[in-house]
Amino acid sequence: MAGFLDEFRKNVISTVWKNKIDETEVKDIDDKIALGVLLWVVAEADNKFLPQEEEKIKETLLLYSKVSKQDLPLILNSIRVAAKERIDLYRFTKEVSENLSYNIRVIIIEELFRIACVDKDLDDDELEVIRKISDLFHISHKDFINAKVKIKKEFGLDTTGF
DSSP: OOHHHHIIIIIIIIHHHTTTTOOHHHHHHHHHHHHHHHHHHHTTTTTTOHHHHHHHHHHHHHHHSSOOOTTTTHHHHHHHHHHHTOOOOHHHHHHTTTOOOOHHHHHHHHHHHHHHHTTTTTOOOHHHHHHHHHTTTOHHHHHHHHHHHHHHHHHHHOOOTT
């Protein structure tokens, strides 16, 4: 039986990337798009997707995924398509995290907080999406709180109520 990422690839990547890549590149693209989708889901959680959130997503993809500037528009288009599909966050996150180390999963949670805080406000809806992803990533509560406090401090936000 095909996994969720196989379905994702078939429904999203093949639509956007048709005739642009060969099959050996697909796995690498999946990883880039998967990270982008999680970032996008958090950015949309508060129902106000801001230009600075999209810029932060681009910056994060360029930094962590080694996306070339040339491929960035296609990657972002794939992410938009996937986000509109309203992915099953449980299945998606479970499959995405299978091959990631714990430290990498914590870094992803930090990046999700950065996206949420880029507008200088950590909205409750954004926080709940990040909490859900953190739980699905099996991140300890302590590491979740540490990531939240670290990023809120980075953006000069109040950390007294965590």
